[in-house]
Amino acid sequence: MSATVPAIQLQAVRLAFPARTLSFDLEIAQGGITAVLGASGSGKSTLLNLIAGFETPDQGSVALMGQPMAAVPPAGRPVSVIFQDNNLFAHLDVATNIGLGIDPGLRLSQADRTSIEAALARVGLSGFGQRRPPSLSGGERQRVALARALVQTRPILLLDEPFAALDPGLRAGMAGLIAALKVELGLTVLLVTHHPEDVRRLADQVLFLEEGRILLHVPRDVFLARTDLPEVARFLGA
Amino acid sequence: MRRGLVPGLLALLFLAGFVGLALIALLTADAGLPASSASAAAWFDVTVWRSLRFTLLQAGLSTLLSVGLALPVARALARRPCFAGRIWLVRLMALPLGLPALVAALGLLGVWGRQGVVNQALAWLGLSDPVSIYGLTGILLAHVFFNMPLAVRLFLGGLERIPAEHWRIAANLGLGPFALWRFVEWPVLRGLLPGVAGLVFMLCATSFTLVLTLGGGPAATTLEVAIYQALRFDFDPARAVALSALQIGVTLALLMALRLAAPAPEEGLTAGRASRRFDGAGWSARLADAAVLALAALFVAAPLLSVTLSGLAARPLRLIAEPVFQRALLTSLSIAAASAALSVLLSLSLISTRLAAQARRHRPLSLRLLAAATDSAGSLVLLVPPVVLGAGWFLLLRPFGSVGPFAPVIVILINALMALPFAIRILAPALATHRARTSRLAESLGLSGWNRLRRIDLPCLARPLMMALSFAAALSLGDLGAVALFGSQDLVTLPYLLFSRLGSYRTQDAAGLALLLGLVCLLLTMIGTPATMTSPHRIKEDR
CATH class of the missing domain: 1.10.3720.10 (MetI-like)
Known part of the structure; x- marks a missing residue:
């Protein structure tokens, strides 16, 4: 796949909610982390849902890695997702949770088990395979979810406030991990966040949403300099 | 203080x-009875033990049927979070609980009884052997009528409490219907199963009115009905005492078992909080769900309709x-x-x-x-x-x-x-x-x-x-x-x-x-x- 094809492309996408209509026109190049910002209800999660296939646009089209996605179910898309919480099935152990990313029927070969161990090691949780999610800390659970995204080997990673439930030290560790994986695997990452430091620390690009539209789509440094816009000033000041 | x-x-x-x-x-x-041997005999009375055996048998079968039938209905209902009339179906499942047992029994007679719709249809088809509602069949029908909807509501509440993220992750991972059942639905239902089954068993083991109206003779009599008959018809207090002691023993054992084995099921009235689902989009799944839901609706609605129609006609x-x-x-x-x-x-x-x-x-x-x-x-x-x-x-x-x-x-x-x-x-x-x-x-x-x-x-x-x-x-x-x-x-x-x-x-x-x-x-x-x-x-x- 040529690197010139955009990883994510939304053309004239419209989606009507009872309260408001969202519209997106958007192109995100392969590789790099794009921070998705905006107030509550501005459409951040809906944007991720459209890309992951959890929402269908009323109009317009979504293409991922150059392929139109209109008829493609969530499982068929080149996308892994991690939410703020509830990423793991609490009654299944860590290795099984990750194994579901390789095969939904859990028919795992020895090579698959090795790659599960490798993914656990990569997120710093070697030997955690037999543990169950309730016995893990919030940060550990998110890293297991990340390990599952690794074994899914999909080029796009969608993160919906993945650090929101973590304290500052863990946030930094998780952020470092994601930055490293982006470089290592050439991932295209979309990161929904409320925190300016995530933008400074991680983002290459910034997508700023307001009332269901894209207000800004600019490189990080340009965004950080746009304090003339009241919305941006309010975000950075918070 | x-x-x-x-x-x-x-x-x-x-x-x-x-x-x-x-x-x-x-x-x-x-103490006031003429011969104390009479009371001793009452303990070993054949009818007492038969009542006990029948009580447990009908409660066990009723539980098995109610819970077993509720599982597919709850699953189908949870898998279809929005279709026209869903809210009415959920409400229909709440109706039997508010209905006096006697009224329901009458409705069931209208549908399944000798002159009922089912037997008339069977006769029209040339099948002469009618379904008999009196005896075990009728008691089971009535208990399923009351408890299947209750179990559906409890299971549905559990399924709707599954975090929305789990359905999305399952969709993202491409879990098929069987994998979804194995990894997402069944673990939740299995957790609810002992509590729901225990509750239904308890309700069926102590059900009085339905057994009184639909039970057929001494062969299909539970402890509670036997107590009533001993006092009201035979005037045999000794037997009533023996039966009562057995009944208390049974309920005590049940309550203890319930407390040990299962937490009381939460009355999860979550009919509005259904998550978006991404599975079951195929035609076969749609047809299967539609069939399951239609049958359940028909089973519950028919006796209600029968009561209404024959009531209005009267x-x-x-x-x-x-x-x-x-x-x-x-x-x-x-x-x-x-x-x-x-x-x-x-x-x-x-x-x-x-x-x-x-x-x-x-x-x-x-x-x-x-x-x-x-x-x-x-x-x-x-x-x-x-x-x-x-x-x-x-x-x-x-x-x-x-x-x-x-x-x-x-x-x-x-x-x-x-x-x-x-x-x-x-x-x-x-x-x-x-x-x-x-x-x-x-x-x-x-x-x-x-x-x-x-x-x-x-x-x-x-x-x-x-x-x-x-x-x-x-x-x-x-x-x-x-x-x-x-x-x-x-x-x-x-x-x-x-x-x-x-x-x-x-x-x-x-x-x-x-x-x-x-x-x-x-x-x-x-x-x-x-x-x-x-x-x-x-x-x-x-x-």
Whole structure:
């Protein structure tokens, strides 16, 4: 796949909610982390849902890695997702949770088990395979979810406030991990966040949403300099 | 500082007295019998053991069928979070619980009985061998009619409590129907299974009215019905005592097993919070779900429809004009009102005392015991079924001549006790949050007594109080268990009237009465059920 094809492309996408209509026109190049910002209800999660296939646009089209996605179910898309919480099935152990990313029927070969161990090691949780999610800390659970995204080997990673439930030290560790994986695997990452430091620390690009539209789509440094816009000033000041 | 503890203590004393006296009466009853060998023989009476065996058999089979059939229905319903009429289907599943057993029995007779729709259809098809509703078949049908929808609602609540993220992750991972069942749905359902099955078994093992009307002869008689028959027809107190002891033993064992094996299922009324689902989009899955839901709806709706149609055909307005009906309605309403008020009063006393005892910083053993006693008093009542209570008081009052003058009081008390677990379940959380929210503020403002009751407590608690009252009243209105023993020329309630009309084959009257009784009870239950059921087409999840 040529690197010139955009990883994510939304053309004239419209989606009507009872309260408001969202519209997106958007192109995100392969590789790099794009921070998705905006107030509550501005459409951040809906944007991720459209890309992951959890929402269908009323109009317009979504293409991922150059392929139109209109008829493609969530499982068929080149996308892994991690939410703020509830990423793991609490009654299944860590290795099984990750194994579901390789095969939904859990028919795992020895090579698959090795790659599960490798993914656990990569997120710093070697030997955690037999543990169950309730016995893990919030940060550990998110890293297991990340390990599952690794074994899914999909080029796009969608993160919906993945650090929101973590304290500052863990946030930094998780952020470092994601930055490293982006470089290592050439991932295209979309990161929904409320925190300016995530933008400074991680983002290459910034997508700023307001009332269901894209207000800004600019490189990080340009965004950080746009304090003339009241919305941006309010975000950075918070 | 004994403030706040007195009401609960009084309620406990009252409950202990009422239940205790009945039990003592039962235990000492055979002293007055001519030969003590008679009572010994009664213990080994064939019919006693047959009743026990049948009680357990029918309850086991009913549970198996109700729960087994509820699983696919709940799954199909959870998999289709929005389709036209879903909310009505969920409401339909709530209907049987509010329906008096006698009314449901009549509806089931209309559908499955000898002259019913099913047998007529079979005859039309040339099949001469009719489905017989009397005996085990009928009891099972009736128990599934009542408990399958209940189990569906409990399972559905569990499935709808699965976090929305899990469905998305499952969709992202591409879990198929079997993998979804294995990794997402079944683990939740398995967790609920012991509690739901235990509850259904308990309800079926202590079901009285359905077995009385649909059971066929001594071969299909449960312990409770056998107690009633021993007292009312054979007048054999010794056997009634033996049966009662067995019944208490069975319920005690069940309650203990339930407490050990399974937490009480949460009454998850989450009909509006359905998650978006991404599975089951194929035609075969759609057809399968549609078929399952249509069959379940038909099974539950048909008897209701039958009651309505035959009730309307019986010209209910003519019935309303009859003095017998008016007298029975008045009796029923008075008994229901009194027992509902008593039930709520007892509940409030028990709950407020438990809260007061738990709020103390220093809790000596006596206080902790009091808290535990007030906490479990509600469910302890389940231990002694209404018929056993009635049997005890029947024997206790017999030496004083006719039980007639005491009958209404006993019926009111038994009905109040029957509603106690439900009233407590409705009121306890409401009262606890209300106290937590307002008690400090009210104290700091110096609000107390009548002022506090009028300005703070009643406005905040009006809804749960209303719910508990109407639920308790509906339960009492539809009850036949207590009044079956004590009913007479002078004490005729609506269910008693309906039962005796059925017994004398005045089916026209019975159909009309069933419709009227069903309507009154459903109305009350509807008031008693929270109405926060909205189904947003698209669930907005942007935080």
